[in-house]
Amino acid sequence: xxxxxxxxxxxxxxxxxxxxxxxxxxxxxxxxxxxxxxxxxxxxxxxxxxxxxxxxxxxxxxxxxxxxxxxxxxxxxxxxxxxxxxxxxxxxxxxxxxxxxxxxxxxxxxxxxxxxxxxxxxxxxxxxxxxxxxxxxxxxxxxxxxxxxxxxxxxxxxxxxxxxxxxxxxxxxxxxxxxxxxxxxxxxxxxxxxxxxxxxxxxxxxxxxxxxxxxxxxxxxxxxxxxxxxxxxxxxxxxxxxxxxxxxxxxxxxxxxxxxxxxxxxxxxxxxxxxxxxxxxxxxxxxxxxxxxxxxxxxxxxxxxxxxxxxxxxxxxxxxxxxxxxxxxxxxxxxxxxxxxxxxxxxxxxxxxxxxxxxxxxxxxxxxxxxxxxxxxxxxxxxxxxxxxxxxxxxxxxxxxxxxxxxxxxxxxxxxxxxxxxxxxxx
RNA sequence: GGAGAGGUGGCUGAGUGGUCGAAAGCGCCGGUUUGCUAAAUCGGUGAGCUCGAAAGGGCUCCGCAGGUUCGAAUCCUGUCCUCUCCGCCA
Numbered sequence: 001x002x003x004x005x006x007x008x009x010x011x012x013x014x015x016x017x018x019x020x021x022x023x024x025x026x027x028x029x030x031x032x033x034x035x036x037x038x039x040x041x042x043x044x045x046x047x048x049x050x051x052x053x054x055x056x057x058x059x060x061x062x063x064x065x066x067x068x069x070x071x072x073x074x075x076x077x078x079x080x081x082x083x084x085x086x087x088x089x090x091x092x093x094x095x096x097x098x099x100x101x102x103x104x105x106x107x108x109x110x111x112x113x114x115x116x117x118x119x120x121x122x123x124x125x126x127x128x129x130x131x132x133x134x135x136x137x138x139x140x141x142x143x144x145x146x147x148x149x150x151x152x153x154x155x156x157x158x159x160x161x162x163x164x165x166x167x168x169x170x171x172x173x174x175x176x177x178x179x180x181x182x183x184x185x186x187x188x189x190x191x192x193x194x195x196x197x198x199x200x201x202x203x204x205x206x207x208x209x210x211x212x213x214x215x216x217x218x219x220x221x222x223x224x225x226x227x228x229x230x231x232x233x234x235x236x237x238x239x240x241x242x243x244x245x246x247x248x249x250x251x252x253x254x255x256x257x258x259x260x261x262x263x264x265x266x267x268x269x270x271x272x273x274x275x276x277x278x279x280x281x282x283x284x285x286x287x288x289x290x291x292x293x294x295x296x297x298x299x300x301x302x303x304x305x306x307x308x309x310x311x312x313x314x315x316x317x318x319x320x321x322x323x324x325x326x327x328x329x330x331x332x333x334x335x336x337x338x339x340x341x342x343x344x345x346x347x348x349x350x351x352x353x354x355x356x357x358x359x360x361x362x363x364x365x366x367x368x369x370x371x372x373x374x375x376x377x378x379x380x381x382x383x384x385x386x387x388x389x390x391x392x393x394x395x396x397x398x399x400x401x402x403x404x405x406x407x408x409x410x411x412x413x414x415x416x417x418x419x420x421x422x423x424x425x426x427x
Numbered sequence: 428g429g430a431g432a433g434g435u436g437g438c439u440g441a442g443u444g445g446u447c448g449a450a451a452g453c454g455c456c457g458g459u460u461u462g463c464u465a466a467a468u469c470g471g472u473g474a475g476c477u478c479g480a481a482a483g484g485g486c487u488c489c490g491c492a493g494g495u496u497c498g499a500a501u502c503c504u505g506u507c508c509u510c511u512c513c514g515c516c517a
Binding site: 046 | 445455456473477496498
């Protein structure tokens, strides 16, 4: 959420930003309502002041005769105040409804454009896409060949979009987690395993919308709990309502969680196999920083994602996300897209990570602030998130890039210690 | 799941209708003292919003949301959370 005062004072800027991002929100109405709300607030405060004054006089009054008229007046003032308050609350509700739709501001260097076509490739990883001397299989065919993923049982037990990982795929999942965690722990990140469920309130604070028509979120009936779509939700909620010491920033976490997504409306989109599924495991980075460090932290997180995938030997490109393709809370976002030889005709790039600087947009709603020692007042922290490794997508990239002519699949060297072998099938 | 107890400022913790934005202690900031450190001592020290050029005002906040009242940290209702005991359980 943006600061309402900021919106009032920068209506044009906010309006322009909305249109760059393809968001329709009536900023001018928002400003108008907010001004009315403030006028009403002043009125409420004045009546409150009067009410307090009367109450103080009653306390001083000695006799019942002196007291009674004051009590009567006090009651009237309270009634007027209640009415004004109700009007204020209604205005406030309307303002918030509009404000919730307004996305974050955008980094000046982010490419401007309506959708992903406008994304800008900023660099490539160390490894080139492999040149196969044979027709490569896709991960579904490879998984079937080596009995790595059981889609049929997944569908039988939980429906389409669910799967059982089996055999080396299981070891690969665990190896990927361990690999990513070790790398991040060495970088000063605190490892955590987060809850897989979170309250409505937390989801909203982080910028997810539970329980709507088009929601991506599974909710638990008769509770205010939801299955998390990413550990970003739980990690962001971790310090909600807290005032953090400035000296302790930045706080860096790497959190492991399962991720659940309804993928409503995604049917029909190119998504064979485990590219788009209802459940997967992910190691997520999350940072709470001071405002002045957040841009640099985004670069750092992106660089770490690159290290993860360079280390795995997977070819990728880094993309600077265009305004129209940014999620509401993101100020700037980089995606890593790995080369997936089995995707489309002759291979395609497929998103494997995503890192965003959300500046103070999430912190304002989650009420996460920091305090400088010896200084009055508090400020909102900046929050950033980034995928270290989303297992299902990484698995696709590994299986498809590491396949060999005889149908076997090499295991990336960095994972071999945990998988306990160098190759799946073959020789 | 059942029974109890409790949620107060950065922390510990007092406070059962007005004198409470809230005692006291700790912490923190500044002064004095001190060879340095420590100790001692004095003073200061919550947050948000709002009016004002400033000085300085006003409003709100004692888990959260409502209610009663001229007046609520204090009474009532709901809700969330924490702790203890019992039950169940990997």
